[in-house]
């Protein structure tokens with residue numbers, strides 16, 4: 001993700017969340033050194049999705065992922081997640097954490113496919129609408145990436 005991606009990122013963000021992130025929030029996610037901020041683009045260079053997170057002392061925290069609504073359920077989310085996990089493993093992450101709305105079964109299905117499990121719940125973590133967050137975790141990142149890469153090739 002580069003500054004010139006942000007207009008398109010903000011469009012997909014607005015189409016994906018009731019309380020979308022601002023430009024400044026994405027700019028903070030692009031801090032060199034800790035950021036894993038990726039975009040997926042079509043062969044026509046249309047932005048199809050993005051994922052942002054950060055790696056701090058061996059932990060990769062995924063902060064945001066969204067795919068353009070018109071191209072959902074075509075593997076873009078899987079591709080972004082695998083690329084981000086590979087990059088996080090490359091820079092030393094061993095374990096991955098994220099929060100997801102308790103009602104967001106679609107995203108949970110994506111994460112479970114990669115081996116994430118629910119390890120906790122934050123009560124009323126979200127606003128608009130108020131809702132609990134599930135905390136999901138993927139440990140043994142190297143093994144998970146290798147397994148997922150094998151599955152992609154099969």
Ligand SMILES: CC(C)(COP(=O)(O)OP(=O)(O)OC[C@H]1O[C@@H](n2cnc3c(N)ncnc32)[C@H](O)[C@@H]1OP(=O)(O)O)[C@@H](O)C(=O)NCCC(=O)NCCS
Pocket residue numbers: 016017064065066067068071072073074075076077078079099100101104105106107109110111113
């Ligand atoms: C969650 C999201 C990023 C998934 O992106 P996507 O490109 O549609 O996902 P993929 O096509 O790569 O699907 C990967 C897997 O996720 C699961 N999945 C995705 N969409 C699903 C749906 N509508 N119903 C059930 N499972 C679904 C499936 O296991 C799927 O694998 P399969 O198609 O081989 O069965 C997308 O739905 C999105 O942008 N949602 C709005 C934003 C959001 O909720 N972000 C997560 C915040 S924590």
